[in-house]
Each structure stands twice: as structure tokens, then as C-alpha cells.
Amino acid sequence: MSDSLQQRLFQELEALPLIDPHTHINPHAAASKSLGDIMGYHYYTELAHSAGLAKNKIEEPGISPKEKVGRLVPKLSALENTAQYAWLIEICREFFNFEDDRITTENWENLYDQADKVLGQSDWEQQVLKKSGLEQVYLTNDFDDPLEGFDTSLYVPCLRTDDLVFHLTKSDVRERLSKATNRDLGSIEDLQAAIRDLFTHFTKNGARACAISLPPDFSPTLVPSGTVAPYWSQLGRGEKLNEAEAAQLSQFVFWQLAENCVVFELPFDLMIGVNRRVYENGVFQGQDLYDKRTSLIQYRDLFNSFPQVTFPISVLTSTSNQELVSYSWIFPNVIANGHWWYSNTPPYIEQDCRTRLTAIPQTKYVGYYSDMYKLEFALPKFRMYRRILAKVLAQEFVVDRGWSEKRAVELGHLILRGNVETIFGR
Amino acid sequence: MSDSLQQRLFQELEALPLIDPHTHINPHAAASKSLGDIMGYHYYTELAHSAGLAKNKIEEPGISPKEKVGRLVPKLSALENTAQYAWLIEICREFFNFEDDRITTENWENLYDQADKVLGQSDWEQQVLKKSGLEQVYLTNDFDDPLEGFDTSLYVPCLRTDDLVFHLTKSDVRERLSKATNRDLGSIEDLQAAIRDLFTHFTKNGARACAISLPPDFSPTLVPSGTVAPYWSQLGRGEKLNEAEAAQLSQFVFWQLAENCVVFELPFDLMIGVNRRVYENGVFQGQDLYDKRTSLIQYRDLFNSFPQVTFPISVLTSTSNQELVSYSWIFPNVIANGHWWYSNTPPYIEQDCRTRLTAIPQTKYVGYYSDMYKLEFALPKFRMYRRILAKVLAQEFVVDRGWSEKRAVELGHLILRGNVETIFGR
Amino acid sequence: MSDSLQQRLFQELEALPLIDPHTHINPHAAASKSLGDIMGYHYYTELAHSAGLAKNKIEEPGISPKEKVGRLVPKLSALENTAQYAWLIEICREFFNFEDDRITTENWENLYDQADKVLGQSDWEQQVLKKSGLEQVYLTNDFDDPLEGFDTSLYVPCLRTDDLVFHLTKSDVRERLSKATNRDLGSIEDLQAAIRDLFTHFTKNGARACAISLPPDFSPTLVPSGTVAPYWSQLGRGEKLNEAEAAQLSQFVFWQLAENCVVFELPFDLMIGVNRRVYENGVFQGQDLYDKRTSLIQYRDLFNSFPQVTFPISVLTSTSNQELVSYSWIFPNVIANGHWWYSNTPPYIEQDCRTRLTAIPQTKYVGYYSDMYKLEFALPKFRMYRRILAKVLAQEFVVDRGWSEKRAVELGHLILRGNVETIFGR
Numbered sequence A, B, C: 001m002s003d004s005l006q007q008r009l010f011q012e013l014e015a016l017p018l019i020d021p022h023t024h025i026n027p028h029a030a031a032s033k034s035l036g037d038i039m040g041y042h043y044y045t046e047l048a049h050s051a052g053l054a055k056n057k058i059e060e061p062g063i064s065p066k067e068k069v070g071r072l073v074p075k076l077s078a079l080e081n082t083a084q085y086a087w088l089i090e091i092c093r094e095f096f097n098f099e100d101d102r103i104t105t106e107n108w109e110n111l112y113d114q115a116d117k118v119l120g121q122s123d124w125e126q127q128v129l130k131k132s133g134l135e136q137v138y139l140t141n142d143f144d145d146p147l148e149g150f151d152t153s154l155y156v157p158c159l160r161t162d163d164l165v166f167h168l169t170k171s172d173v174r175e176r177l178s179k180a181t182n183r184d185l186g187s188i189e190d191l192q193a194a195i196r197d198l199f200t201h202f203t204k205n206g207a208r209a210c211a212i213s214l215p216p217d218f219s220p221t222l223v224p225s226g227t228v229a230p231y232w233s234q235l236g237r238g239e240k241l242n243e244a245e246a247a248q249l250s251q252f253v254f255w256q257l258a259e260n261c262v263v264f265e266l267p268f269d270l271m272i273g274v275n276r277r278v279y280e281n282g283v284f285q286g287q288d289l290y291d292k293r294t295s296l297i298q299y300r301d302l303f304n305s306f307p308q309v310t311f312p313i314s315v316l317t318s319t320s321n322q323e324l325v326s327y328s329w330i331f332p333n334v335i336a337n338g339h340w341w342y343s344n345t346p347p348y349i350e351q352d353c354r355t356r357l358t359a360i361p362q363t364k365y366v367g368y369y370s371d372m373y374k375l376e377f378a379l380p381k382f383r384m385y386r387r388i389l390a391k392v393l394a395q396e397f398v399v400d401r402g403w404s405e406k407r408a409v410e411l412g413h414l415i416l417r418g419n420v421e422t423i424f425g426r
């Protein structure tokens, strides 16, 4: 296979403006203010910590962004091989006129200052959106987000529901829900009404998805409200639930969410497989891992019970990818969604992309989302994906099946953008 | 690695006539009668359904084959990327003089009519066998198949035993067994004798294998007849078994099969890992999926207890492939068999083939079987496999190890055909 | 990607002298005495047995090394495709001037005699170390090894602890421990003191690691000495422990080892995932397999409890590799170590190496160890790894990221040797 073929396909894919269907962007502070925002991304802090930098050096209270970057820089040499480091270099070269291959103790201050100049421009947010070819950016909003003060046609709200499913046993979460919906939550019917209110609020404000991340052992199933009503009352009286009761409450709330997805016609993004706080002394957002012993068979009841709901599914590991391929191939309501977190490095993306593209209907694979916290990361992450997609299209379709390049690019456009519009659009 | 090397190896592999060691061919209607038979293959109906075509459109009672094809065609555009679609196009181009790249609402009727002409020829069955280089086709026969009215040296019987192991709790299955063996099945000894009768009947008619597909949680072990005798009596009296009792009966019958494989010198094909009817409202044969949490360690007792029996093993997922590689490498009676179902797409085949060819004795890997329901599918499926095998031989053996092309082709022939003869032949 | 690029990188990697951080070398008989030592390696006996050679042919008591080789040779033709066979040919060509591609019934006796001449040289051990570029070889020593009579700066002791953790329920193991430490082991405190004695003895003699292989279901956790003290007394009185009690004793001893690794500043090599004696009638060392349903989450308590201990981890299967990548990426004390046993063939190494090199800090991946029993195997095994490493460096770093070849080679040197020195050195 010629490298120039792959390069031509990549250029065609690069030209396509994007919708990013899952991010953690704060619409009130979407772009970075300094290199500290960029290098403060958990990928860099957790990898630097993994390579030996103490957590209390990284997270010392009160240090300035520049001081933090200065502490991280010496450890960067240990991370130069990683895909994550390649994103960082690409950001610096594309946006900050950085011309070196490495960030070192010698060159970082110049880079920091240059970044300050660029990021300090009043229209930087618009510039970075344009340079990155981003037309829409989907958010991850807390259930009690007022969704005010930003353009929801550019920054599209999504209702994130981890707190509702897994943390309603905490009084502060119940209070947030009560306040957000202006309801007393005494009865289980109140809880149901409050959840419905959230969907009304979010869809009124242009929300395009309900979303949640799930631990490896979660198995959704229908739990009758009569079963959990007494648990809900216990919580109201300030009593604790045992593990089994809390698990049933989680299942009950999860099922409510799915039912509201039917009513409000929202896709339900499932991000499956993460155990929170496995490394208890890790840095912020650098504590989560997983148990690979999980299966999509745990979602059998859900997929069968909600044929009207579309479930874009992300799996944390490549060992779960074949299940995702097979379940998307069989279930009309299951969609393979992006390349998530621990599988978001080139070798995993390539194999997962290749297996999806050759087995799932082409309308059922959403190629990529950036999962970014700051806008600058869309460009290098999507570029990494587009390179890999170009490689797979070149090998599997142009070379092996004799497709024209035009046809391969059309398939690429569908995977990169067309399916986002069809699946999340309205 | 040069593409022409791979191409030369492929041509050598293409020239080899085949024995297809596992199919679902009906020897009384082996070839397709119309394009409806070809596009009615569950891969197309389930993928079209997955892409949004309603089950009741596909399976509406009484519609003609042409009507059915006409309903499927508009959905085909969503499947053009899949390996399964590539088989379909290859069939149409090889057999029906189809010259387009895609089947569309514009060209399908011409194609349908052209297929009718070809398939309507009185000697089409012989033609397709010849064009596909098929010398023998192994079948999948119900235990009560009379095995009459066809040439068993061309269409080789295999005793399929899923019903015996998993459905003897149903009275109609017991009645079929009673009728097939002309025995009253009152006692557990009667059941044992009936099973022996089936082996006698099948081996008299040239059977070459006993075969079964197994769910992910099955663990065969020896259960004494004394344990299940009372359960058998309960069934005879019309009583139900509980789950544990039914599971023990399954294990008992499975062990009986293995014991008969010793006596009758038959290999025992195990197809491991499928859960039936996971998607309850799926189309016919498009409802089965799996739980990847399964292990060949569950077969430890079996492999140790029956050193005289050869177990050609198919695994449903590529995540089970490394276990198959390792178990075939250690156990003399374990054979890696083909690339099955959800692993039967090019990226999975390539990785699984590569790992097997570099670690298992070359006499212990049966390269491929088509699993086809109609003869026309052998050509595109085996061709897909031969392309991949040529690629692996070129890269791993000619380039990396400096083998001559001749030697690589000899290895390819062994994997494609020689091992089928040694392992299943008599 | 050009083959010559890969070739140039390989040559650079080949030039680097090595430290082999895990072997089973007997320092009193490190080199082979005859071809029988080489072909008696379990890879050849188990594969020949798997291909049909009876165990009693291979292990018949009293046969000479030459007779044994003569019996294995006819079966070698079935193994020519395997990576293991490629090691054998490479040994014969590099060391014994063998010029054929295959070992056959015609040429093996000449080869045997030629090997005798080479291996019979008085300085062969030094020769093979030199030809293989080996500067240090780490051992696997029984806990009661006197560690005398060899140069521990060349052959570096490592304390292997499987017997302590899993076999202290056997009186002969307790007696060996008592004798080695010259202690009565009446109380649990005696046991703790004896374990400490072993660490003193080993570190005095230059030991660089504590090591253990672990079954798939092992989950280390803190068990108080008070819990196991009565079990220890039971054992002392000649009573048996039940399974749960024995498991707690294993956990207790394991935790003691980790605590001593803190005190004595030793890395703790964990080789995770092997079930012993799965194939009960297999040849010597050819009986072990595994259950892939295992997870590094089982080690969560350990990694959190011992931040001061470095855990170089080997996983038995490539299906566990992504967990190893992710856990090394997050936990500062987790290191990805080599490519072990059933994952030590080129396709698994390549994918595992590629995923590690693009996601783990480059200081946290120890590329390879030979696991050899005789010195002659270091050359072909490391050469296999270096070829693959060169391929990954060429593709992922030089081609995809535009690195200079020099920079890629530096990364390769770090992975091959630098990290061994940093992680195991003192």
C-alpha cells in the first residue's frame, strides 16, 4: 500500500468540518487561558506522576499555572513516547509556533510566554474553533446545570447522569436535585417527577443526549417502584441503605432515565467499564481503572426493553471491542461510539476501527469524539483519528476491495460526521 | 513486503481443490434457487434489520423471494462496508456476470433475473461445486436425519447434537429420539443405548464428526448415570427438572457423546461460546450473541478424560483465540478449527491466523470452513480466507523467516486441506 | 515503511550488550552440554508431544541425550512453522555452523556431533555469553539456595517464592525453610523471622528481585497474623488446612514478602495468570495453562498498600496486556515487564509492544527477558524481540511521528537495557 494513497485520503478527511459529540468543555471557559490549562490535563499530570513526580508537587495548593508547568516539564522526557505527548507537541506547533521536537527545561518558558500571547487574544476561542474545524461541541452537563449564558447551538448540552444513578444515596445530591427541580422529594413519585423535569429542562435547552459512565459490574434491569419506595423513604429519614438496596435504587433510576429517553427522544450514551478511585492516592482524575471481566450481555434486558432508544456505546477496553462490534451488528439500537480513554491510543484505535468498519453497518459507527476539557485538544486528537481512519480506508477498502478513493472518502465522511448528525441530530 | 509476492501465494492457494469441513448445506437442495436464497442468508437479513429494516418487512409471511429481495435492496447501501456484503458482490460477479460495484434499487431486478437464469440450469449444483473447487462438503445433520437420498461421499454427514445435550427436557425431542432409534426411552440405560444407536446409524452412513455448539457457561464433567436416572424418570412422568437437574442431564449426555466418539472413532467438533436468543425480537438466526467471560479451562476435565478423542475447537470470539492457541499447543487432542461467525471477518481472521500459525504445530490448525447454507457461499468465503492466509504466509514466513515461496505454499496447502483429511478422514 | 529503515534500526539494537532480567539458568551448568539440553527445552518436548509423540517415548527413563534427540527429530517437521522452531534453527546456524533450513532424520546426527564439538569446548560458556552480548544474567533461585560457588555479579540471584506462598502447607517445604534458616518454625513469628532471614541471605548475595508466579484467581490482601497463627499451629501438629485456610495463609505469606521488599528495597516480580498442571499427563513443564478470566483489579490493595515497592509485572496472555498498559500508566509502582510464555510469539509481542510503547511512560517498560534454562537461547529470543522492536520503532516513531532514527534507537536502548538497570539495579 502506498503511503501517498493514505496521505491523500487523510487530506480529504482533514478538510471536513466536525461536530464533536462528547466533550467536557465548560462553555463559559472553553479555551485554555495558559499552557497551564493544557498541561494540567489529567493525561499529563497522571503520566508525570506515574513516572515518579510526587502528587503533592503537582497538586500543591496555591501554585501558579506557570509554577505547575515548570514542575511538570522535567518529567515530560519520560513521556515522549506516548500518544498523549504527541498531542501536546502538536498543539504547541499548530497554535504556538513551537518549532522544537521536545519541551525541555531550556525551552519551556519561551513556549509558556508564547502560549500566553496566543491564548490571551480576545477572539482566541473563535480562532481555535475555526482552526480545528469545529462546528459544534457537545457538552457534559451536571443534572442541575442551569444551561444559561452560552450559545446552545454551538455548545450542545447533554444530560450527564452518573450522580443520579450512583450517588442519590448522598444527601447533598438529593438536595441538588430538589433545588434544581424545585420539588420536595419525599416520595418515589416525586423522584420520578424530578427526573422528568430534568429531561424537560435539558431538551428545552437543546440537549442531544443523556449520558452516563458505568462500572464493569453494572447490570441494568427493571426494578419496580414498589421495591425501592421503602429505600427512598429510609434515605429521606437519614438512614443508610445497604449495598443491595443501593444497587436496586441505582437500577431503578437508570431504568427511569431510559424511559425518559423514549419520551424525550434522546439517545442514551453508555460509557461502560470504569471503576472509580482504584488508585486512591492518584492525582485528580488519575485514579480510575477497570476490571476487564465485564460483558455487554449485562445490557441484554435494556437493549430488548427499549427498542425505541438509541444507545451509542463506548467501551473502555479493546478486549470489549469485539462484543461491541457483534452487539451493534445484531441490535438495531446499539451504536459503536468512538474510542474511549484507555483505548484512545493509535494501536487500539486502529484495530478497533478496522474490526468495526468491516462488520457493522456503516450507519452505526460514530468514529470519534475528543472527550476534551479544553478546545485546543480537538485538533490533535481528531487528527490522530483521521490518520488512522485514512490508513484503514486505504488498506481495507481501496487496496483490498478495489474501491475508488472517492468512495473511501465518502465512507470516511459518514463515520466522521454524517453519523453524528443522524444519530444525535433531531 | 511486495504485493506481488502475496498475490503469487494467493494464486497458488486458489488452485487447490477443497474439502469444506463444516457447513449447513441441505444435500437435497444444496444450491440456491434464486437470489432470494442468497440474500435470505441471515447475515443480510440481520444486518439489514440492524440498519433499520423492520423484522416484519423481512419476514412477512407469504412474500415471494423476489419481493423479499426488493425489500432488502434499499438497505444494502448501509452494509456496503461489511465483509458480508463483499461476499455477496463476489457471488454476483463470479456467478451472475454482475459488473457493478453495488446492488441498487436501479440494477437489482436485472441481477435477480440474471441469477434466475443461472441458478435455473439443471446442472447448476455441479457447476457451482466445480467453479468453487469443492470436492467434499461436510453437513450438519439432525440426530434423526435418515441420511438417505444423497451421495454421502460428496455430502458427508456429521451428527449435530445440540438437541440431545440441551433439549432432551422437551418431550418432542425425546419423542424424536425414540422414533429415530425405535426404542422406548423409559430408563437411563435406554437413553444410553439410543445415543449409541445414533452413532451406529451415522457412522454406517459415512459420518466424519460429532458436533455441537455450546454456551459460554458450559463446563462438561462426568456425572454418574445414577445421579441423572431419577431426573430421567421425572421427565418420563411429565415432570419438570429444575435448572441444576437439567444442567446435570446436559453434562451426562455430553459425556455419553464423548464416550461414543471413542468407540466410533469420531472427532468431536466443539463450537464454544454462543448464547442463543439474546436479541429476542431479532430476525431468524439473527438473535444469538455471547458473554466473552468464558474459558477453555472449563473443558479441562474433558480434554484430560478423553485423550483418544480429537476435539476440533471453534471459538466465537477473538478474545478466546489465545486460549485456543495455548490449549492446542499443549493438549495433543485439541485442534484449532476455522474462524467462526463473529470472528469470521478479515481483521479477526488475520490476527487469529497469524497467532495460530506461529505457535501451534502445523498439523493442528484446520484453516477454514464456510459454515454456509447454500453452495454459492464457499467461493467468496474461502477466497477471503485464502487472501488472508497468503498475506500471513508472505509476511511471517517468506519475508520474516526467509522461507521459499514453495515452502510457504506447502504450509498453506496443509492448513487449507491436508489437515482436514488427516483430522476428519478415516 | 521501507524494510531498510527497519533493518538499520535492528542493527543498532543488535549492537547493544544486554542484561537478561529473568532466566532459569543454573549458574553451575549455564551452557548446554549437548543438543539434548537444547532440544530437551520444554517448548520442543511439549510441542512434539502435542503433535503426537507419546510422553513415554520422550521421557523414558535412562535414555541418552542423543537417543532423546533422535526420537524428537521426526516430529520436528510438524513444528517447523512455530516461532519456537525458529529459535532452534537460529541456534544451530549461529553456534553449530548448521546450514540447512530444517532438522531432518537425514541431517540430525551430523548436527548432533557438530554441537558436541562446539559445546564441549572448555570456554564455551564464556563464548556463548560473548556471542550473545550478555553482560548479566538474572537467576531464579529456590528460597533455600546457598547461592555459593558462582559469580553473583554475572549470575544475579533472585528469590523465587512460589513454594513459600503456595506450598508451605507441605511439611517438606516447611522443613526446607527450617533448615535454610536454621530456625524452629513453631510460631507464626518464627515464620516471619525465617522469611526475613531469606531476604537477608539473598540481598547479602546480591539479589536484585523477589519473584513469584501466580494463578489467575489469586487476590493478595492483608491478613493479620492473628488470623493465620492457629492455622500455622495446626500445620505444625500435622493437621491439614481446608482450602479457605490455606488461601489465607498464602495471602499472609505473600504480604510478608511485599513488606520485606520494602525493608530490603527489592522489586517484586509478579508473573500473573498461570494454572499449574491443567494437562495432567503432559510432559515435564508442559502441563500448565490458564483461565483468561483474571484481572489486575485483584492487585488493587497491593499496589495501594506498597507505594515504595516496584512491581514489574508479566501477564501470561495478550488479553491481559491492556490492563497492564493501563495499570502501568496510572500506578507509579507498576512496571510492564517483558513478554511471557504463551504471549512470547511474534504476533503477540508486536501488538503488546506497540500498545505499551505508545501509552506507558518510556521509563516503565522492561522490553524483554529470555526466561531461558540454557544460555544458548538468549540469542534467538532477544533477536526475535529486537526485530519486532525495530519494526515498531520504525513504524510508530520514525514514520508516523517523524522522529529521527537516532532518537528511535535511543528509545529502543532504554527499553532493552536502560530500564533494566534503573528498575533492578541498585
Ligand SMILES: [Zn+2]
Pocket (backbone or CB within 6 Å): A022, A023, A024, A140, A371
Ligand atoms: Zn467523557
Ligand SMILES: [Zn+2]
Pocket (backbone or CB within 6 Å): B022, B023, B024, B140, B371
Ligand atoms: Zn455452523
Ligand SMILES: [Zn+2]
Pocket (backbone or CB within 6 Å): C022, C023, C024, C140, C371
Ligand atoms: Zn520464568
